[in-house]
Amino acid sequence: MPGYTKERSSIVVIGLSVHTAPVEMREKLAIPEAEMPRAIGELCGLNHIEEAAVLSTCNRMEIYVVALSQHRGVKEVTEWMSKTSGIPVSEICEHRFLLYNKDAAQHLFEVSAGLDSLVLGEGQILAQVRQVVKAGEGVLGFGRNISGLFKHAITVGKRVRTETNIAAGAVSVSSAAVELAFMKLPESSHTTAQMLVVGAGKMGKLVIKHLVAKGCTKMVVVNRSEEKVAAIREEMKGVEIIYRPFTDMLACSAEADVIFTSTASETPLFLKEHVKDLPPVSSEVGGLRLFIDISVPRNVGSCVTDVEGARVYNVDDLKEVVAANKEDRLRKAMEAQAIITEELKQFEAWRDSLETVPTIKKLRAYADRIRLAELEKCLSKMGEDIPKKTRKAVDDLSRGIVNKLLHGPMQHLRCDGNDGRTLNEALENMNALNRMFGLESDLSLVEQKIRAKVEQSQK
Numbered sequence: 001m002p003g004y005t006k007e008r009s010s011i012v013v014i015g016l017s018v019h020t021a022p023v024e025m026r027e028k029l030a031i032p033e034a035e036m037p038r039a040i041g042e043l044c045g046l047n048h049i050e051e052a053a054v055l056s057t058c059n060r061m062e063i064y065v066v067a068l069s070q071h072r073g074v075k076e077v078t079e080w081m082s083k084t085s086g087i088p089v090s091e092i093c094e095h096r097f098l099l100y101n102k103d104a105a106q107h108l109f110e111v112s113a114g115l116d117s118l119v120l121g122e123g124q125i126l127a128q129v130r131q132v133v134k135a136g137e138g139v140l141g142f143g144r145n146i147s148g149l150f151k152h153a154i155t156v157g158k159r160v161r162t163e164t165n166i167a168a169g170a171v172s173v174s175s176a177a178v179e180l181a182f183m184k185l186p187e188s189s190h191t192t193a194q195m196l197v198v199g200a201g202k203m204g205k206l207v208i209k210h211l212v213a214k215g216c217t218k219m220v221v222v223n224r225s226e227e228k229v230a231a232i233r234e235e236m237k238g239v240e241i242i243y244r245p246f247t248d249m250l251a252c253s254a255e256a257d258v259i260f261t262s263t264a265s266e267t268p269l270f271l272k273e274h275v276k277d278l279p280p281v282s283s284e285v286g287g288l289r290l291f292i293d294i295s296v297p298r299n300v301g302s303c304v305t306d307v308e309g310a311r312v313y314n315v316d317d318l319k320e321v322v323a324a325n326k327e328d329r330l331r332k333a334m335e336a337q338a339i340i341t342e343e344l345k346q347f348e349a350w351r352d353s354l355e356t357v358p359t360i361k362k363l364r365a366y367a368d369r370i371r372l373a374e375l376e377k378c379l380s381k382m383g384e385d386i387p388k389k390t391r392k393a394v395d396d397l398s399r400g401i402v403n404k405l406l407h408g409p410m411q412h413l414r415c416d417g418n419d420g421r422t423l424n425e426a427l428e429n430m431n432a433l434n435r436m437f438g439l440e441s442d443l444s445l446v447e448q449k450i451r452a453k454v455e456q457s458q459k
Contacts (some may be wrong), residue, residue, distance in 0.1 A: 008355065009050060009449075010070050011145060013104040014077050014096055015062035018118060021095035023316050027297040028085040029061040032264075036135040039084075044141030046076040047453050051143035053136055053150060055111070057128050058173060058296035058315050059118065064108065066145045068450050070100060105149055105347050109340045112157035114166060118318060119176055120329040121166030121336075126157040148350065156343045163339060166332040174206035174262070176318040177292045178214060181258045184311070189257075189285040195219040196256035198249060199263035200228040203294055207260045208232055212239050220256065222249045254278050257285045260292050261299035268301035275307045294318075352426070356413040359430045362439040363413075367406055371398045409433055 016026055031039050031054050043052035043065060051066040063081070067073025078096070082089045099107050107116070112129045114121040133150050136142030161167050185193050195216055197204050200223040211219060218240040221229045229243040244252050249269065253259055261269060270291065281289045291312045293300040298314055305312045375398050379386060382394075412429040433439065 009066050009068050009145075010073070010100050011064065011104045011149060011351075012067050012070060012073055012077075012101075013062055013064050013099045013107055014074060014081070015060060015099075015107075016092070016095050017060040017062070017097070017116070018316065019116075020097050023296060023298065023314055025087060025091070025095060026059075026061050028087055029056075029081060030296055031056045031061070031084075033131065033135055036132075037139045040136065040139050040141040042084075043077065043080060046073070046080060048073040048076055048450065050141075050449065051146040052141050053132055053146045055108075055129065055132055057125065058294065060111070060116075062108075062111075064104065064146055064149065066143065068453075074098060102344065102348060105152075106340060106344055108149060108153045109156040109343060109347075112153040113160035113336050113340065114157070115160075115333050115336055115340075119172060120333055121161070121164075122172040123161070123167050124172050126154065126161070129153050129157060144354070145351065149347070152343065152347045152350075156340060159339050159343070160336040164332040164335045166329060166336055172206065173294050173315065173318060174203050175210040177207060177260060177294050177313075178210035180313055180318060181260075181290055181292055182214060184286065184288075184290055185258070186284070186286050191215060191217075193257040193285045194255055196222065196252050196259045198222045198259065198261045198269065198299065199295070200232060201262065201264065203262035204260070205232055207262060207294070208236065208241070212236055218242075220244055220252050222246060222252055250274055250278075253289075256289070257281050258290045258292065260294070262294045263299055265295070265299055266297060269299045270304055271301040272303040272307055275304050275310050278310075280309050353414060356426050356430045359434060359439060360410060360413050363409065363433060363437060364406065366437055366439060367402045371402050374398065 016029060018026075036054060039054050040052045043049050043054075043063065048068045049065050050068060053064045055062045055064070063077055065073060065077060067077075078089055078092055081087070081092055085092075108129075110116045112126055114123065114125055117125055129150060133147065133154065136147060136150070181193075181195075182190060195211055195218075197207050197211075197219060198221075200208075200221050204221070204223070205228075208219065208221065216239070220242045221232070222244050223229050224246055226243045226245075229241060233239075233241040233243075253270075253275075259270075263269065275289075275291075278289065281287055288309060288311045291300045291304060291310060293312065293314045296315060300312050300314070302312070304310055375395060378394060378398075379391065382390075409429075413426055413433070
């Protein structure tokens with residue numbers, strides 16, 4: 001195992017996003033929130049993976065890990081992705097992107113700031129990054145490095161939004177869906193087109209809000225239960241929101257010109273056989289029934305595109321909507337990049353400071369062992385009945401000497417970005433102290449960890 005010795009563990013992201021992989025592939029890999037702890041556990045069970053987190057949204061599926069070896073770690077995670085999704089490894093390799101350490105952190109910071117979204121600066125992704133931290137709390141493999149990375153990404157996302165106002169006029173997937181519908185409908189029918197929203201969860205509710213913002217005063221909402229719809233109706237005073245159960249979905253579709261779908265259903269709600277017999281839509285609204293599907297997995301089967309008189313748009317088609325507001329947002333994105341560069345330095349410094357932590361602990365423990373042994377010798381020479389006060393004074397003296405002596409070396413092991421000490425200097429100091437005080441074990445830390453994991457997996 002000589003190849004490992006000098007390697008420090010790396011943060012790696014193995015991802016598929018709307019920019020690199022088609023929706024068909026991303027939906028097979030999507031991991032629901034409830035499955036997150038299981039996924040983290042399985043990933044950390046791999047021989048070269050120490051920590052893990054998964055960011056799974058309709059536009060991306062990204063796995064962040066701390067790998068004891070970059071090459072082997074990536075191979076193991078890719079094989080795990082293939083096993084859980086049924087997608088061949090070769091296909092994942094074709095569409096995945098890989099980033100390491102600083103680049104991986106920069107990517108997550110950009111994602112959190114909304115710079116990697118189809119719609120620059122959209123706010124939903126920040127909430128999704130927060131959700132990862134929430135879902136990872138108390139999960140063993142959501143360790144120090146990865147949780148530190150995600151928490152820092154939340155800070156970056158918040159800073160970018162408050163300092164650049166990049167979200168002003170930004171459209172999320174749900175508002176892009178509504179924009180698309182209005183782009184495709186003849187202008188004369190904007191107020192008269194019959195709107196149907198299937199699913200009243202977070203996304204469905206946002207679609208309704210954007211429809212109302214566009215001047216829609218009446219719509220039908222199909223949902224499993226009426227509760228959510230009643231709550232939305234309560235919130236949107238003056239808008240006629242008609243609730244219908246799922247059993248009425250096809251009957252409602254027959255009357256609708258535009259159908260938005262956003263349910264968590266694992267299987268399509270609309271297939272060719274459901275849609276082909278729906279009555280035609282009037283020429284006043286363009287003669288086409290629009291299905292706008294913002295769910296992953298998709299709610300509208302791709303077979304529906306074959307039906308004459310129907311047009312299907314999914315998450316990937318929303319790209320064309322996103323041409324609006326570009327100029328202003330690009331300027332803000334440049335400001336955001338400056339914030340990210342600054343935050344990246346801080347994150348790197350924090351990670352660097354973790355490098356020397358084991359030596360700091362070992363050195364302190366070594367000094368303390370000597371202090372306690374010498375203290376014991378001294379107290380035994382002083383006889384049996386030493387007053388408490390004297391005992392405490394001697395103890396304080398020993399601590400004081402040790403702390404004063406350790407202060408200099410400890411300072412030289414810290415590289416938190418405040419005192420201009422580079423990581424290389426701190427690591428040189430660390431190696432020197434390890435040699436001087438015999439703190440080194442024979443195996444590097446990385447090597448010890450790998451051996452332990454391999455032994456574990458062979459049991």
